[in-house]
Amino acid sequence: MIKSIQGKVFFTLVLFLVCIILFVADIATGPADMGVLKILQIVFHQHGEGNERIIVMGIRIPVALMAIVVGASLSLAGCLLQTILNNPMASPYSLGISSAAGFGAAITIVFSFGLSFVEKDISIALNALLFSLVASGVVYALSSWKQASPEAFILIGIAVLFTFQSLLSAVEYYSSPEDLQGITFWLFGSLSKATYPKIAIIFSMFFVSFCFVMRNAWVLTAIRLGEARAEALGINLKYFRLKIFLVVSILTSVAVCFVGIIGFIGIIAPHISRLIIGEDHRILLPNSAFLGAIILLLSSIVSKVILPGAVFPIGIVTAVAGIPMFLFIILFNRKTRLWH
Amino acid sequence: MALKIQSLCLGYGRKQVLENLDVIFQKGITCLLGRNGAGKSSLLKAIFGLVNVQGEIFHNGKIIDRAFIRDEISYIPQSAQAVSNISVFDVVLLGDVFSLRFMVAEEIKEKAKSILSALGIRHLMHHPVSALSGGEKQIVFLAQALIKNPKVLLLDEPASSLDIYNQIKVMKMLRQLKDLIVIVAAHDLNLSLKFSDEIVLLDNCNVVYQGAPECFDNALIEKIYQVKSHSICENNVRGFLYTDIVDESHD
Known part of the structure; x- marks a missing residue:
């Protein structure tokens, strides 16, 4: 763990730089061979042939930007959930938000219901958003109704998770092979349908949430002293927990509905940040957001390199590459205790 | 300066913990004694507004409200468990969490440092609180409780998990606090009698004895x-x- 505040800020700035470098690297990676120089020329001097310009401006930059905003959103959401629920296993996925989005997407694919005047792609996203908000609403309502403890909160989330997972299985059971394929691809998670409006929506949601939680950074740090001590500092924990959960559920729902289920970032990135930065949420929150963006950018690069000429589903890459790294950190870290 | 509690009732479900309790706490250290389940911790929580009660609590004749509790009462709950690797300095700052801005004001920082010096733990400032011994942790939380300059300090068994050296050290520190109503829930009679100005004994949902330690x-x-x-x-x-x-x- 870095002890001095200057060191923590410096490390966060380093992550920001890495993020920019990987952003450029991600744009430079792909089937059409283009060097960094060429890309810079295309972007800044309007050079390059028509096709190359379309590839860079229309595909690669949106995908890379999407990786940043989604990675940052999911990681921030995970970090917040782990703090307010005082549980290292909490993430948008483990509270059922993602699986509800999956169910929403699946029923749109299979039963084609949605708004007739919008594209199917957008209908899927809207329905995924709707269902993930419903799932969050259920968790929120049940938790606030009974003033749930953090453990009960997570168990309610798990109940919602399994409900939507079985509903999803039911839909899959009744769907045709073509639809099943569509569902599977959606569940894999993909950045390839990135467009600037979608990025703008996710980014604005991220920006608002980020500003809000940064204002409450000290309270979040105080919660990590333990529930009894946080209450003894005059924090209304139950109310605050629900308030942050509301932010998290909107943040994740918006990110997940456009890209599908990209697992694990919400768990792995905050843990690594916590390990290096400690519990000062003023720095921990931006740090884990940057780290989430970095991990998703890296995954995006790997997913393009792994199968030449095709894009391997990014959700698989994050999980497969993330898990060994994650286990390594947990198992071989003896100096600082990760969680108390 | 006094904290007056008037016909206070508190129950959890069917079980009545405090019933029509009337007591006045004066400036200085009052030790709250009684058997397990006598309502010592509950009374502290009731004063701090953590549990719903019937009855009134006055400070200098005025009913205490949320704002008064937030600004003027500090409460240190029982046991030092669940402390993470937050630095001692940050833990002390958190004592005044609602006044903290993103960039912490210099005066709050200076105040935290001077309290740490006064309690003799300034050298531990940058250590994570999880690395401290039980006695040191308790002093850190005392520092945390003092940073907002409270008028009332509530401590729930501050000495219970400490060795005798640290028990006396913590109690001596409490003795040094001036112009403060200090209420300590405790089990150790000898320690309480030595360091308190007054004893309040709880039994059967009410106060059964209030008076000088010498009369115990x-x-x-x-x-x-x-x-x-x-x-x-x-x-x-x-x-x-x-x-x-x-x-x-x-x-």
Whole structure:
């Protein structure tokens, strides 16, 4: 763990730089061979042939930007959930938000219901958003109704998770092979349908949430002293927990509905940040957001390199590459205790 | 300066913990004694507004409200468990969490440093609080409680998990605090009698004794705790030695 505040800020700035470098690297990676120089020329001097310009401006930059905003959103959401629920296993996925989005997407694919005047792609996203908000609403309502403890909160989330997972299985059971394929691809998670409006929506949601939680950074740090001590500092924990959960559920729902289920970032990135930065949420929150963006950018690069000429589903890459790294950190870290 | 509690009732479900309790806490250290479940912790929580109660609590004749609790009362809950690797300095700052801005004001920082110096733990400032011993942790939380300059300080068994050296150290630190109503829920009679200005004894949902520590005697211990004891007095220091329980069928 870095002890001095200057060191923590410096490390966060380093992550920001890495993020920019990987952003450029991600744009430079792909089937059409283009060097960094060429890309810079295309972007800044309007050079390059028509096709190359379309590839860079229309595909690669949106995908890379999407990786940043989604990675940052999911990681921030995970970090917040782990703090307010005082549980290292909490993430948008483990509270059922993602699986509800999956169910929403699946029923749109299979039963084609949605708004007739919008594209199917957008209908899927809207329905995924709707269902993930419903799932969050259920968790929120049940938790606030009974003033749930953090453990009960997570168990309610798990109940919602399994409900939507079985509903999803039911839909899959009744769907045709073509639809099943569509569902599977959606569940894999993909950045390839990135467009600037979608990025703008996710980014604005991220920006608002980020500003809000940064204002409450000290309270979040105080919660990590333990529930009894946080209450003894005059924090209304139950109310605050629900308030942050509301932010998290909107943040994740918006990110997940456009890209599908990209697992694990919400768990792995905050843990690594916590390990290096400690519990000062003023720095921990931006740090884990940057780290989430970095991990998703890296995954995006790997997913393009792994199968030449095709894009391997990014959700698989994050999980497969993330898990060994994650286990390594947990198992071989003896100096600082990760969680108390 | 006094904290007056008037006809306070508190129950969890059907179980009544405090019933029509009237008590006045004066400036100085008051030790709150009583058996397990007598309502010591509950009374502290009630004063701090953590549990719903009936009845009124006044400070200097005025009913205390949320704002008063937030600004003027500090509460240190029982046991030092669940402390993470937040630095000692940050833990102390968190004592005034609602005044903290993103960039912490210099005056709050200076205040935290001066409290740490006064309590003799300034050298631990940058250590994570999880790396400290039980005694040091308790002093850190005392520092945390003092940073907002409270008028009332509530401590729930501050010495219970400490060795005798640290027990006396913590109690001596409390003694040094001036112009403060300090209410300590405690189990150790001898420690309480030595360091308190007044004793309040809870039993059967109410106060059964309030008075100077000197008046505390074997008969009271036997009546409330069902324990036989000898009192020892040497060089004006009084203490009790517990020998046996009165009647096991009572327990």
